[in-house]
Structures are given as C-alpha cells and as structure tokens.
Amino acid sequence: MMSFSERMLKIDRRIIFLVIGLCTLLPLLYPVGLPIKISSEVRGVYDHIESLPEHSVFLLSIDFDPASKPELYPQAIALLRHAFKKKLRVITMTLWVSGTGMADQLVTQVAKEMGKEYGQDYAFLGWSPGGPAVIINMGQDLSSAFPSDYSGRSTKDLPVLEGVRSLKDMTYMVSLGAGKPGVEEWYVFGKDKYKFEMGGGCTGVMAPGLYPLLRSGQINGLIGGLRGAAEYESLIGQKGKAVAGMDAQSATHFAIIVLVIMCNAFYFSLRQQRG
Amino acid sequence: MIFLRRQLPLLITLITGLLFAGQYYVPHPASEQMLTSATKWLQIIGGFALILGVTSLFHQHAVKITRQEAGWGYSLVLYAGMLGTIAAGLWADGKEAVDGAMTAFGWVYNFMMVPLQGTMFAILAFFIASAAYRSFRARSREAAVLLVAAVIVMMGRVPLGEYLIPLSGDVSSWILNVLNSSVRRAILIGVSLGAIALSFKIIFGVERSYLGGGKE
Secondary structure, eight states: OOOHHHHHHTOOHHHHHHHHHHHHHHHHHSOOOOOOOOOHHHHHHHHHHHHSOTTOEEEEEEEOOGGGHHHHHHHHHHHHHHHHHTTOEEEEEESOGGGHHHHHHHHHHHHHHTTOOBTTTEEEEEEOTTTHHHHHHHHHOHHHHOSBOTTSOBGGGOGGGTTOOSGGGOSEEEEEESSSSSHHHIIIIIIHHHOOEEEEEEOTTTHHHHHHHHHTTSSSOEEEHHHHHHHHHHHHTOOOHHHHHHHHHHHHHHHHHHHHHHHHHHHHHHHHHTO | OHIIIIIHHHHHHHHHHHHHHHHTTOOOHHHHHHHHHHHHHHHHHHHHHHHHHHHHHHHHHHHHHHHTOTTHHHHHHHHHHHHHHHHHHHHTTTOSEETTEEOHHHHHIIIIIHHHHHHHHHHHHHHHHHHHHHHOOOOSHHHHHHHHHHHHHHHHTSHHHHHHSTHHHHHHHHIIIIIIHHHHHHHHHHHHHHHHHHHHHHHTTSOOGGGOOOOO
C-alpha cells in the first residue's frame, strides 16, 4: 500500500491546476491592492523619458505577439501614455509580423485616449521583413527600411518624422521584446553602432537574461514582466491592468512556493521511511 | 559544376565575410553605402525566406495528408487555417480594419489568433506549477541552492512577498543583479567567443556544413 507521502507526491495534477486557477481568479475578482515597490531598473526608463525635452524623438519597437500580450501590452500602454504626456514625437514599429495588428490597435487606442494626431504627434511604421537587417537598415536610412508607414503613407511626408533620417536621430528608444528579434538585437545591431540611448522591456522569464546588458549600462533601464509594467503604471500615476494583475501574480507565486515546499517535505519524509 | 556547387559559395562567403567584418571599422561614406545596399538585399531575401518557409510548410503537410500519416487531420486544419487567412488577408488588402470597420482578416486576427496565442501562453502557468511540484526537489546540494534561490526570487518579485518579508525584495534584486548577471555574462562571453571561432571557420571554408550534402 502506498504511504501518505507517496500518495501526495503522485497527486493528480488537475488538483494543482485547480489551485493555480483559483489563485489567479480570486485576486482578480477581489483585489487587495498591496503596495508596489519601484525598482531601480524600471525607474531608469521612467527617469530618462521624464528628462527628455518636448518634441524629442522616441522610438518604441513593439517586438511581441499576442502570446505575450498579458505582460507586454500593459508595459507598452504605460510607456506610450508617458511619452504622449511628455509631448514627445512618438515613432512606433514592430519586428514581429504576428504582432503587427495588435501593435496598430495599441498605438491607435492610446493616441486616441491622449488626443494625439496621427502623422503630427505619432506614427506607426508597421513591420518590415529581415529582423536584425531592418535595424541596420534603419540605422543607415530610415526611409529605405520603411518607405511607407502601416497605412501606406510615405514616411518622408510625415511631419512627425521631420529631421529624422536614421536611428542616429532618435533621442531615446525602447524595445519591448518577447524573444528574438528583441532587446538584444536592438542593442547589438542598433545602439552599439548608431549610438542612441536605449531602454528595454521584456517578459518575466526573459528578464534575468538581460541583466548583464543593464549592469554594464548598455541599456539604461529594464521593465521586466507584469511586475515591471505595474511599477511603470504606478510611476505615471495611471494604474491599469498590470497593477490589477499583481495580486493574482502574488497569489500564484505563493501557491507555487507552497507546492515546492510541500513536495520537498513529502520527498524527504519518503526518503526517511525507506531508510 | 563542382565550381558552382562548392568553390563559388566558398569564395562568396570568404569575400563577403571579410568585407563586412572590416566594414564595421570603416566609417567612410562608400563603406556605409555598401552596408545600406547590403541590408536592403537582406530585407528582400528576408521576404523571400518567408515565402520559402510557407511553401516548405505546405509541402510537408501535403505529404502528411496524402500519406494519411498519424495526425494528418491536424495538417488539414493547418491547411484550412493558412489558406483561409491568406484569402481573408488578400481580400482585405492586409488591413485589419477599413474606416473603423473590422475586416474578415481583422476578425481572424482578433478573435482567433489573439485568444489562441494567449491561451497557449497562459496554459504554461499551470504546467510550470505542476512540473515544479513534481521535479523541483532538493536531491543534491546544488539542487538545494537552486531551490532556495528560486523561492527567494519568486517571493521578492511580488508585492505579497515584499510585504511579508521586506528583505526578500532586496535579496532577490541582489541575486538577479550580482549572481545572475555574472554567470550570464560568463556564458555570454563563452558563447560569443564560440561564435567568433565558428565565423572564422565558415569564412575560411573550414566549416562547410551550410553547403549541404549531395553529390560532388
């Protein structure tokens, strides 16, 4: 007969799924709203945007697709709101073909909310094939990489791009990446050669991999996962989906910690029983 | 024929490899112009690569369907999905919305692709929790260190952890900034040195596997 520890170690995984499901759902229905501490990584991006003078050129590369929407979409919304509030000239684009429609909706939605005019205050360049080659091409000649924007208008005729001929003319750039091409590619093929200031945003699982870039100053800030988005929302004073999701994330993290402790307790108890 | 199949590609690789490695260090307008043209070519080739990828995918699944291999029904779904999306995309001229009204292509994107991709990613949380319960055990000293670090980082990255144990945020930040960064950097340096060595081997024709097999 199986011992209690053995039975617990072979617990039906559907029970674990149920626990995680409840830990996600309940805090979303009944939010607690615990305070969120701002990290220096997120503050790096915020402070830099805050320090930019009006009409500086801000490039936001939305390098993710709907799979990473829960984590990166709130980051993009918070960044765009901040940039529009600071009256920056906002240029947006994507290196992920499957994220093009989502990026267009995102930019249009925030611009409408902030009362910004297309072409005058912001532009969405869309997607162009080539991945890292697009970055190099933009560094050489922006209108060659994107002869027209997403809606088919010539980029040379857009007032928002006046005086912007290549990546060298960008005051600040942030890549919100969910993989490759993303933050690393923007640094390697873009910032390193064309010398513009750059920050990054990524999913939670990718963040540890980007810390070397952050520590060496290759990027001046990093917004990591939903937590990073929640910090940014708190900084700009417009709490949104990320802050709302933090309670759910707190609960699921704790559920996983409890599960790991339990499984180890049963594992050691079983080892002791077997001598 | 051997010249076209073997020597010419090797020669092109040698010349372009050396030329563009050197180009990075030469900021002369002619050198920059060469880079502009080359990246334009790369973008065009990237576009063709997409067509090649789609064609290859179609071919692979067509074989599965005609041979009625295991799971050929999924290939049929793939065909229906791909052809349907391509047709909707061409019909809508690649636009998700026209004058504020959603096109069929936009509908496919918003109500099929977005939720499907979101679901796939969301399922991960459940599987990670289940996998953590089953395999995250302190079987050795190294595994125990990993386990403790993971628990601290998981606590320090959420408000509840910082609320219950205020120090967890700082410790988690130290683990990420110091321990994680140094190890990642070591891995990066190793990988980069390997990439440089491999690039030299490819440029000088020592590594030729990219040429593929076939008769000489």
